[in-house]
Amino acid sequence: MKARYAVRWAAEHGLPRLGLRALHRSGDPFARLLCGEEGRTDPYSLIEQVRAAGGVQTTRTGYAAYDYQLCRAILRDRRFGVRTPIDPAVPAPLRRYAERVVLPPNPIEAPSMFMMDPPEHSRLRKPVASAFTPRAVARLGDRVREVTTELLDAMPAHGSADLIGDFAAQVPIAVIAEMLGFPAADRELFLRWGDVVTPLLDVGISWRAHRRAMAATAAMQGYLAAHIEKLRHEPREDIFSVLVSSGELNTTELMASANVLMGAGFETTMNLIGNAIPLLLAHPDQLDLVRAEPQRWPGAIEEVLRFDPPVQMTARRVLEPVDLGAGVHLQPGKSIIVSLAGANRDSAKFPDPHRFDVTRANAKEHLSFGSGIHACIGASLARLEAVHALPALFERFPDLRLDGDPRRRGLSTLHGYEHMPARLGRPADARAVPSAPSGDRMPGS
Numbered sequence: 500m501k502a503r504y505a506v507r508w509a510a511e512h513g514l515p516r517l518g519l520r521a522l523h524r525s526g527d528p529f530a531r532l533l534c535g536e537e538g539r540t541d542p543y544s545l546i547e548q549v550r551a552a553g554g555v556q557t558t559r560t561g562y563a564a565y566d567y568q569l570c571r572a573i574l575r576d577r578r579f580g581v582r583t584p585i586d587p588a589v590p591a592p593l594r595r596y597a598e599r600v601v602l603p604p605n606p607i608e609a610p611s612m613f614m615m616d617p618p619e620h621s622r623l624r625k626p627v628a629s630a631f632t633p634r635a636v637a638r639l640g641d642r643v644r645e646v647t648t649e650l651l652d653a654m655p656a657h658g659s660a661d662l663i664g665d666f667a668a669q670v671p672i673a674v675i676a677e678m679l680g681f682p683a684a685d686r687e688l689f690l691r692w693g694d695v696v697t698p699l700l701d702v703g704i705s706w707r708a709h710r711r712a713m714a715a716t717a718a719m720q721g722y723l724a725a726h727i728e729k730l731r732h733e734p735r736e737d738i739f740s741v742l743v744s745s746g747e748l749n750t751t752e753l754m755a756s757a758n759v760l761m762g763a764g765f766e767t768t769m770n771l772i773g774n775a776i777p778l779l780l781a782h783p784d785q786l787d788l789v790r791a792e793p794q795r796w797p798g799a800i801e802e803v804l805r806f807d808p809p810v811q812m813t814a815r816r817v818l819e820p821v822d823l824g825a826g827v828h829l830q831p832g833k834s835i836i837v838s839l840a841g842a843n844r845d846s847a848k849f850p851d852p853h854r855f856d857v858t859r860a861n862a863k864e865h866l867s868f869g870s871g872i873h874a875c876i877g878a879s880l881a882r883l884e885a886v887h888a889l890p891a892l893f894e895r896f897p898d899l900r901l902d903g904d905p906r907r908r909g910l911s912t913l914h915g916y917e918h919m920p921a922r923l924g925r926p927a928d929a930r931a932v933p934s935a936p937s938g939d940r941m942p943g944s
């Protein structure tokens with residue numbers, strides 16, 4: 500099994516890794532963005548360098564787009580499908596062999612809906628999406644508030660905390676684990692698994708990282724199989740149990756859906772909450788504004804999503820010849836990176852794009868939740884969690900300060916922090932968490 504996984508790694512990550520590293524050594528900004536340290540810590544200056552070279556970049560394996568209108572159009576265009584795990588540029592014999600290697604279910608392996616085109620995509624997405632309507636999500640408001648209060652109560656008064664491990668990660672993991680019916684005691688297990696599985700979203704990860712991800716996905720597979728079996732015999736009311744009972748998806752598809760919801764449901768929202776904290780602390784005028792006018796929190800969260808998106812990029816495959824005008828022709832079979840972070844910093848769409856401005860009128864038009872048929876199912880839930888968690892944190896600890904530099908995770912697709920030491924300072928007297936600024940009505944609901 501190990502040898503088969505090694506072949507799969509070589510085709511999916513090993514060869515692209517070699518190519519990207521060679522380009523990186525030559526100073527290529529695209530390669531620096533995908534596999535260099537700067538791409539992880541400050542991708543935005545590299546994005547501007549790549550953007551300056553033209554609307555669509557031609558890379559060794561395909562293309563990359565950074566401008567707002569183009570990225571949005573690609574995501575909404577049926578001439579583009581989801582990317583294949585193994586790039587078409589990999590030599591055919593290796594590619595054909597590697598494609599036959601079946602990996603344990605994971606968010607970027609079919610039948611995960613991320614990796615499916617219509618009509619299969621629609622069949623897999625529909626039953627899951629129906630559990631995430633804005634109305635259904637708004638009903639979770641009280642639970643999100645309770646979870647937030649419990650976490651803040653558990654923080655040491657006048658003490659220190661890691662705002663990622665103790666807070667930003669805990670709010671979304673608690674909510675999604677409950678939605679999927681997992682016992683509270685297993686949350687830490689999922690945090691650990693998530694930590695080693697999410698690197699699979701990147702291009703060119705190391706063999707060691709791939710092995711660790713495979714071990715975790717195999718363990719998750721066993722856990723999920725037992726969980727699904729249990730729900731079949733003892734149905735409950737959580738959304739996953741309803742999905743299992745509906746009979747619309749088979750066991751492999753149910754595992755894939757649970758994987759996507761776990762992966763997409765907490766890592767990303769953890770990054771949203773985590774990215775917001777240093778941004779607001781670094782812009783005290785903006786923080787003062789939302790403190791003075793709490794109805795501005797939803798707008799501030801949209802601006803965080805635009806300015807420092809938790810998912811920096813996605814990718815598509817060109818299905819048929821596409822003429823983008825101005826002499827740009829895309830060839831079928833090639834992949835195209837769609838830079839959500841680049842789109843969000845496009846000055847043609849967002850004037851003065853590198854300024855963090857919680858009053859920005861069109862911030863909500865960011866592409867951080869994608870667009871088109873794969874647009875994020877959990878956007879309302881992520882907004883709900885952030886709009887409760889962030890005001891509650893800043894209200895409970897008015898003197899909150901970072902204690903040194905927070906540490907970024909070493910990933911390029913998902914953009915967030917892994918560790919954020921902070922001095923909490925004196926807690927505010929009131930123990931109640933402020934209610935969401937506009938009742939439980941979320942932006943966009």
Ligand code: HEM
Nearest residue numbers: 612613763764767768771809813868869873875876877881
């Ligand atoms: C701030 C938090 C979040 C961000 C930034 C985010 C971002 C995204 C993006 C960019 C996509 C589209 C990917 C593509 O087009 O290739 C996506 C899809 C998806 N998201 Fe989210 N997401 C977040 C939270 C959530 C939550 C909380 C859930 C569920 C609990 C969720 C579930 C999904 C699912 C199931 C898809 C796949 C949709 C499809 O392929 O049809 N996401 N998300």
